[in-house]
Amino acid sequence: MGMAAVLPGPADFAAWRGAARGMLAAGVPPEDTEWRVAGDAPSLFAEAAPPPASSGAHVPRAFVDLAEIAIRHADPERFALLYRVLWRLTHGEPALMQVATDADVVRLHAMAKAVKRDAHKMHAFLRFRQVETEAGTRHVAWFEPDHHIEDAEAGFFVRRFAGLRWSIVTPRRSVHWNGTDLSFGPGGRRQDVPPDDAVEPLWRAYYAAIFNPARLKPGAMRAEMPRKYWRNMPETAEIPRLMAEAPRRAAEMLSRDATAPRPNPQRLHPPGRADVEEAMDLLDAGTDPKAALAALARELAGRNDLPDFARRATQMVFGEGPVGAPLFFVGEQPGDEEDIQGRPFVGPAGRLFDRALDAAQVPRDEAYVTNAVKHFKFTPTGKRRLHQSPDAGDIAYYRPFLLREIGIVAPRLLVGLGATALRALTGKAVPVMKARGTILPGPEGLPVFATVHPSYLLRLPDEEVQRREYARFVEDLRAAHAQAAA
Amino acid sequence: MDLRQKLEILADAAKYDASCASSGTAKRDSTRGGLGSTEGMGICHAYAPDGRCISLLKILLTNACAFDCAYCVNRASSNVRRARFTVAEVVKLTLDFYRRNAIEGLFLSSGITRSADWTMEQLVLVARTLREEHGFQGYIHLKTIPDASPELVEEAGRWADRLSINIELPEAGSLKALAPEKDLSEIKKAMGGLRARIEGAREDLRTARRAKAPRFAPAGQSTQMIVGADASDDATILGTATDLYAGYRLKRVYYSAYSPIPDASRALPPIAPPLVREHRLYQADWLLRFYGFSREEVIAGGEGGMLDLSLDPKTAWALKHRADFPVDLNRAPRERLLRVPGLGAKTVDKILATRRHSAIRAEDLARLHVSLPKVLPFVITADHRPRLLDSGGLRERLIPGTAFVAAARPVQMSLF
Numbered sequence: 058m059g060m061a062a063v064l065p066g067p068a069d070f071a072a073w074r075g076a077a078r079g080m081l082a083a084g085v086p087p088e089d090t091e092w093r094v095a096g097d098a099p100s101l102f103a104e105a106a107p108p109p110a111s112s113g114a115h116v117p118r119a120f121v122d123l124a125e126i127a128i129r130h131a132d133p134e135r136f137a138l139l140y141r142v143l144w145r146l147t148h149g150e151p152a153l154m155q156v157a158t159d160a161d162v163v164r165l166h167a168m169a170k171a172v173k174r175d176a177h178k179m180h181a182f183l184r185f186r187q188v189e190t191e192a193g194t195r196h197v198a199w200f201e202p203d204h205h206i207e208d209a210e211a212g213f214f215v216r217r218f219a220g221l222r223w224s225i226v227t228p229r230r231s232v233h234w235n236g237t238d239l240s241f242g243p244g245g246r247r248q249d250v251p252p253d254d255a256v257e258p259l260w261r262a263y264y265a266a267i268f269n270p271a272r273l274k275p276g277a278m279r280a281e282m283p284r285k286y287w288r289n290m291p292e293t294a295e296i297p298r299l300m301a302e303a304p305r306r307a308a309e310m311l312s313r314d315a316t317a318p319r320p321n322p323q324r325l326h327p328p329g330r331a332d333v334e335e336a337m338d339l340l341d342a343g344t345d346p347k348a349a350l351a352a353l354a355r356e357l358a359g360r361n362d363l364p365d366f367a368r369r370a371t372q373m374v375f376g377e378g379p380v381g382a383p384l385f386f387v388g389e390q391p392g393d394e395e396d397i398q399g400r401p402f403v404g405p406a407g408r409l410f411d412r413a414l415d416a417a418q419v420p421r422d423e424a425y426v427t428n429a430v431k432h433f434k435f436t437p438t439g440k441r442r443l444h445q446s447p448d449a450g451d452i453a454y455y456r457p458f459l460l461r462e463i464g465i466v467a468p469r470l471l472v473g474l475g476a477t478a479l480r481a482l483t484g485k486a487v488p489v490m491k492a493r494g495t496i497l498p499g500p501e502g503l504p505v506f507a508t509v510h511p512s513y514l515l516r517l518p519d520e521e522v523q524r525r526e527y528a529r530f531v532e533d534l535r536a537a538h539a540q541a542a543a
Numbered sequence: 544m545d546l547r548q549k550l551e552i553l554a555d556a557a558k559y560d561a562s563c564a565s566s567g568t569a570k571r572d573s574t575r576g577g578l579g580s581t582e583g584m585g586i587c588h589a590y591a592p593d594g595r596c597i598s599l600l601k602i603l604l605t606n607a608c609a610f611d612c613a614y615c616v617n618r619a620s621s622n623v624r625r626a627r628f629t630v631a632e633v634v635k636l637t638l639d640f641y642r643r644n645a646i647e648g649l650f651l652s653s654g655i656t657r658s659a660d661w662t663m664e665q666l667v668l669v670a671r672t673l674r675e676e677h678g679f680q681g682y683i684h685l686k687t688i689p690d691a692s693p694e695l696v697e698e699a700g701r702w703a704d705r706l707s708i709n710i711e712l713p714e715a716g717s718l719k720a721l722a723p724e725k726d727l728s729e730i731k732k733a734m735g736g737l738r739a740r741i742e743g744a745r746e747d748l749r750t751a752r753r754a755k756a757p758r759f760a761p762a763g764q765s766t767q768m769i770v771g772a773d774a775s776d777d778a779t780i781l782g783t784a785t786d787l788y789a790g791y792r793l794k795r796v797y798y799s800a801y802s803p804i805p806d807a808s809r810a811l812p813p814i815a816p817p818l819v820r821e822h823r824l825y826q827a828d829w830l831l832r833f834y835g836f837s838r839e840e841v842i843a844g845g846e847g848g849m850l851d852l853s854l855d856p857k858t859a860w861a862l863k864h865r866a867d868f869p870v871d872l873n874r875a876p877r878e879r880l881l882r883v884p885g886l887g888a889k890t891v892d893k894i895l896a897t898r899r900h901s902a903i904r905a906e907d908l909a910r911l912h913v914s915l916p917k918v919l920p921f922v923i924t925a926d927h928r929p930r931l932l933d934s935g936g937l938r939e940r941l942i943p944g945t946a947f948v949a950a951a952r953p954v955q956m957s958l959f
């Protein structure tokens with residue numbers, strides 16, 4: 058004989074689970090079960106009710122999650138489908154949920170998807186109307202969901218409108234929030250909800266104004282906002298007019314005479330601070346080395362023959378440090394963080410360099426830092442920009458500016474950090490590892506001290522080697538400092 | 544001028560900005576006071592007949608503008624009617640619409656009057672009033688003026704979920720020509736500044752200072768690029784987009800087909816908006832970000848730096864790389880499956896899970912709601928081997944017969 062379960066509500070998952078456990082414990086196969094909701098017509102055949110069962114079988118979490126949602130579907134078959142899947146999971150098909158192409162699994166997913174879509178549309182398309190009652194302001198909405206989602210979605214509206222007092226009425230159910238408690242009642246009728254509200258004309262005006270008649274795509278609108286929702290959304294009353302007028306409005310825009318642009322577009326202000334500074338720098342460039350550096354930076358940033366990669370960078374990153382610093386450090390090029398901040402040596406390698414300078418007891422006011430190439434050269438990969446080494450042409454392009462920078466700062470010793478810097482300073486390819494710690498001839502007869510670039514230390518995979526190389530780098534900096542002081 | 548007229552003018556002035564997303568911010572609700580909630584997923588509260596989602600109250604504070612950007616309805620030389628909201632009016636409209644469950648929040652922008660800082664200050668004031676005086680928990684998106692002072696930007700980020708600065712055009716040259724007062728490098732610097740702050744705030748959240756960490760635009764930053772107003776090709780547009788994603792960690796780049804405006808500039812005569820091109824760019828953008836395609840690969844699907852207008856970019860790419868196909872659905876790794884036209888990431892994951900238990904057959908694909916005419920020419924299943932892969936007629940067969948308008952899905956929904 059079969060077994061029949063009568064559930065107290067149409068989407069009562071706990072009751073369904075209780076009954077299903079009982080049936081499973083009694084070994085009732087799916088084809089011998091019947092499922093009803095209290096109030097449904099009973100079947101013609103006398104059937105036993107499922108016995109209570111204390112614990113259920115182990116089933117995958119994925120099934121429970123899906124079942125909790127799918128049970129809200131309006132399809133009367135949903136309880137039986139859920140039980141059938143449960144039965145199969147516990148009778149030799151434990152991995153059933155992973156078989157995305159199984160007919161039962163497909164149907165279960167489709168039901169859950171329909172319920173979720175219904176809930177999403179309720180969050181989206183339900184409109185409250187504000188009414189004044191003796192007891193104060195209330196917000197009331199009429200909505201017609203496809204599935205049994207009223208109880209499950211009440212929480213969304215509580216979280217959103219906890220401070221208001223509201224009711225949502227549907228054909229099957231009503232939900233009330235009084236500011237502290239949620240209560241449920243029977244369904245109602247559309248007439249129970251007031252037809253209009255003072256803000257609606259404004260909302261309709263907004264809806265009409267935000268529409269662009271030159272982009273008419275009614276199919277796309279209907280795909281996301283099916284007609285069945287329209288009658289409960291005040292703004293949709295505008296749609297026929299908007300669509301009818303669109304072709305004429307679009308044609309008008311295309312055919313109208315165009316207006317001439319303003320002859321002399323102006324910046325908002327009379328010359329801003331930056332412009333004044335620029336003018337002063339130019340005046341002072343002859344005598345004041347700081348102004349000369351600023352002018353040099355501006356000249357480079359403003360060139361219109363910059364290499365292509367420079368245009369893709371955020372900004373030029375110029376050197377920093379006191380004019381007259383005895384030590385002039387040259388790195389390769391700005392990295393990702395330098396490009397964003399517009400300052401040299403502020404990224405990971407820069408921070409390591411700072412630490413090493415401290416360790417070598419090189420005072421900050423004795424060091425000027427800059428790069429051989431002054432824009433970040435990169436390849437974009439997803440959310441990162443991968444550093445790309447500058448080639449000989451790039452180095453050659455920036456070299457004259459580097460030499461002028463050196464000329465203005467007038468240091469005693471140049472320190473080339475890595476191959477790019479050494480090439481820029483000496484004008485030829487230098488094997489870094491061989492030259493490391495030695496002095497090479499540089500521009501204007503200045504000595505060039507060769508060492509590695511701090512990013513080389515960051516790339517070493519072995520910690521022990523890293524420690525040793527870092528110590529050597531600090532030694533190099535100390536030696537360079539001593540050399541500059543000599 | 545009454546409130547309704549202002550609303551009409553200032554919504555009309557804002558509608559050329561495609562962005563309307565309300566997703567990806569921190570979870571909040573009103574159970575401990577205030578009004579509103581955000582639950583991660585964006586909600587489109589209505590759709591206009593242009594197929595676009597209406598999620599936020601998208602308006603300008605004023606459409607008076609000192610700049611003269613040729614593509615813009617609000618430019619100084621345009622003859623449109625001008626209006627200005629007061630801060631209180633914007634606050635009230637936002638709350639009134641929100642209480643009726645008509646919007647997720649506010650997207651506020653403005654023409655630039657007086658000065659960048661003055662304009663930014665007004666935008667910040669609206670956001671601050673909503674948050675502080677009304678405990679507004681809904682979504683706020685503020686447009687950021689590139690030249691605004693750092694303090695104002697800092698405060699904007701405290702109140703807003705999302706900030707955006709529009710790149711406007713894909714190349715510095717076109718920006719100079721069409722928006723003479725704007726400067727690409729200033730825009731990029733401002734985006735870089737936003738990225739640094741957004742990442743800084745996230746970093747603080749992860750560390751011990753969590754409680755005191757100042758909020759900064761938890762839903763990140765986005766931008767918009769106008770398509771079809773200048774001569775840039777798709778390769779250039781997607782190149783700029785990839786640089787922006789990688790450099791400034793943008794959540795989204797919006798592509799907006801240059802649309803006719805009521806009073807066009809003679810410097811940029813109106814054209815019918817290139818909607819299909821815009822749609823293809825969104826699809827290409829999607830492939831770049833979620834399907835492991837490089838910009839060069841996507842562009843190679845078309846001709847001369849332009850995407851193929853009659854086919855989606857994945858199918859277009861596949862047709863030019865037929866040697867990479869067919870792909871065996873029962874054996875190929877995930878990366879290869881993702882390259883099959885018509886297979887989305889979710890379907891790919893379902894195939895991977897299913898094939899461990901039973902062999903994939905053509906009918907299974909139909910159950911997964913896959914378009915068979917699109918997929919079958921490129922795949923092997925337990926019961927199917929494609930025959931047409933070498934045929935010259937394959938391309939024609941794959942071009943959808945329906946009109947674009949009917950086939951196109953609204954961009955907004957598929958891109959959350």
Ligand code: SF4
Pocket residue numbers: 608609610611612615616617618619653654655722
């Ligand atoms: S700055 Fe340019 S784009 Fe922005 S509102 Fe003014 S004219 Fe329009």
